[in-house]
Amino acid sequence: DTVALWRKITTEEDPEWTRRYHCLDLAEKAFGGEMVITLADGSELREEIAVADAHPLGARPFAREQYVQKFRTLAEGVLEEREIARFLDAAENLADLPAGELGRLNVLAAPGVIDPSAAPKGLF
Numbered sequence: 001d002t003v004a005l006w007r008k009i010t011t012e013e014d015p016e017w018t019r020r021y022h023c024l025d026l027a028e029k030a031f032g033g034e035m036v037i038t039l040a041d042g043s044e045l046r047e048e049i050a051v052a053d054a055h056p057l058g059a060r061p062f063a064r065e066q067y068v069q070k071f072r073t074l075a076e077g078v079l080e081e082r083e084i085a086r087f088l089d090a091a092e093n094l095a096d097l098p099a100g101e102l103g104r105l106n107v108l109a110a111p112g113v114i115d116p117s118a119a120p121k122g123l124f
Helices: 002-006 015-022 064-075 081-092 099-105
Strands: 033-038 044-049
Touching: 064 081, 081 099
Parallel strands: none
Antiparallel strands: 033 044
């Protein structure tokens, strides 16, 4: 089902969004985009957002604690708690990590989460 949906999606660059992305004026700078959903009858649903709500320029900017909590929420059930703590420690100390230790920013999935035998032979 997911692959069938992917095949119905197109992504197109919009010169105005590209300009805003590269803009040096923070009042205009944007990291968002517009989404257009075309229904079977030809009608369209359109939404756009310049920056995510959690972005520093967004409606409700996240503080560090909220980013940590979001990571913990997304990692729960996929990473073991000790792996979550290890990664967060590496991320919190990134400025002091020697180049040879940047691999600490990679995470190891909990046993049984990934079944290599069920992996497809490519993206599609």
